[in-house]
Amino acid sequence: MDRAAQNYQKYCTLCHGADREGGAADYAPSLKSKSLMSTMPLNFLASSIGFGRPNTAMAPYLADSGGPLSMREIFTLASWLKYKAGHETIELSMDPIEGDLKTGANLFTQKCAECHGKKAEGITAPALANPAFLAFATDAYIKYAIGNGREETEMIAFKKQLSDEQMNDLTAYIRSLTSGWSPEPRELSPYPEPKDYVSNPAGAQPDFSLKQDRYVPMEQVAQALKAKNRMVLLDTRTSSEWHNAHIPGAIPIPYYISEDKVAKGLPKDDTWIIAYCSCPHAASDKVIDMLRKKGYKNTAVIDEGFFNWINAGHPIIGGTPK
Structure with missing residues (x-):
């Protein structure tokens, strides 16, 4: 129980809140x-x-997917969450629910799309x-959520x-939106070594214009x-997300890293260190705060986050090259 509580504080509070209240991010x-x-x-x-x-923004935390937790730790955490919630389990039917798809689509547009x-x-x-949601959610689970809403949220x-x-x-x-999914572990890429942390080490210093002395536009x-400018890119999402896809040259420094390890291998000179996450700020802000506390000055966060980087058509890489 103590270990599960520690893991929750380390990995989950960033988005779900310190007291499991939700809405802290994403x-x-x-x-x-x-x-x-x-x-x-x-x-x-x-x-x-x-x-x-x-x-x-909900990444896989299983070690086989590049995350930080074993399956045993994950089930322990899930059991702890169920225990802390303190609600008696409602047994729902496993039977499929039949309905009219056209009517359902119209209702979705009217009631849910916003x-x-x-x-x-x-x-x-x-x-x-x-x-991944539809692979595990039963029809009865979905219908119950529609009918009863979610307390402490805007879901009525x-x-x-x-x-x-x-x-x-x-x-x-x-x-009907199910598109097929299988939780097969992927082949994981090797982690970069400190000698490879700086992208374009011989390049010129970039000229960034920061908002609020912290946020740099992704276009810059x-x-x-x-332009092959010299910089360090930090992917502050979970390590499993880095394995799945990341900005070329980015190194994984997940938001749950300890303060004594966050700067390991990073150059402490005038090299710009740029962090990003999906939130678009919560995880990267946390890492940049730790670095600034250690005296790193040329640090910033990509303002729009990783999803907007992808949507803008900027380059990403992922997996093991073959």
Whole structure:
């Protein structure tokens, strides 16, 4: 129990909050919510932690995927979360729910798209078209969430607005978004060595214009990379996310690193050190704060974050080259 509590504080508070209240970053859900924690089976919760939610800020924490936790630690953490929530488990049916997809699609546009996105990609609410979510969420789990909402969030209980048949239609539509997913461990890339931390070591110093003495526009960083300017890029997301995809030359310095190790191997001269994350600031702010505390001056955070970097068409790499 003590180890699970320590792991929660180390890896989860950044987004889910120190007291599991949710909303600290990335619209992470409350892990105290009765409707969530009473209906999410232990294996579903553990899988969500272990395999993450692809294409969202929820990274995989399983060691086989490049994360920091063993499967045993993940199940211990999931068990601790269920225990701390203190809600009696509600057994839901495993049977599929049938409904009219066209009606469900219309209802989704009317009731859900504003927060979950037109394509269920997630905006200020979780991505419902996420294959990892749909691989583990049963139809009854989805319908229960629609009907009962999520306490302490903006997700209202739609059973006051929709009939049982309409909730079936909406559930069937969300289920239809399943695109297939398999939690197979990928071949992991070797971590960079300190001699490779500086990108373009012979390059000129970049000229960055910071906002609030901290945030650098991604276009300036992209231009500096194109010009082969000298800098260090820090990927402050989980190490598993770095394995999946990262900006070329970036080294993994995850937000949960200890203060005594954060600067190991980094040059302490006038070289710019630029951090980024998905949030777009929470994880990278934490690492930059630690470095500035140690006297590193030329430090900044990519203002728009990694997802906007991808959407803008800037280069990324990932996996083991073959």
